[in-house]
Amino acid sequence: MVMMLLGGKGSTPGRAETAEHDTRHCPLCAETIKNAAVKCKHCGAEIEAVSRITPAVGWTVRIPCRPGMEFEATQKIxxxxxxxxxxxxxxxxxxxxxxxxxxxxxVLKNLRVSHSIFGELSYKA
Incomplete structure (x- = not known):
């Protein structure tokens, strides 16, 4: 509780609004977990992953990379x-x-702050 008030681990700027679209509650302990999770990080319950539904068109973040190791490392992050x-x-x-x-x-702001990765916005029609 104190960490949240003082800007600790749970208060990454800009992440809350983005994360809420990719999260759900664990059916066992009701803590927030990612949709792709197959095991709850809070209680250890094994659960089924839920696919995130993304629109076919809209705003994207594009990160140019050198093919090979740089691309793979960025994709992994x-x-x-x-x-x-x-x-x-x-x-x-x-x-x-x-x-x-x-x-x-x-997402673009979070990439810059958390990983020093820079990209650009694009609209996909």
Whole structure:
């Protein structure tokens, strides 16, 4: 509780609005977990993963990378953070799409702050 009030681990700026679209409650302990989780990090319950439904069009975050190790490392960071990836081509990691521009902006900010990764916004029609 004190950490949340003082800006501790649970208060990463901009992450809350983005995370709420990719999370759900554990059916056993009711703590918040990612949709892709197959085991609750709070109580250890084994649960079924839930696919995130993404819109076919909308705002994406595009991260240009060198093919090979840089692309794979960036893709791994994006996946471990639970963001939806849209058809990567080996040179650009694409996150989204998001229906709202603000959701994509929050992902872009979080990537910059948490991982020093820079990208650009794009609208996919």
């Amino acid at each position: 994006v996946s471990s953070d639970g963001w939806p990836c849209d058809k990567p081509d080996g040179a650009v990691v694409v996150i989204g799409p998001y229906a709202e521009k603000q959701d994509a902006v929050e």
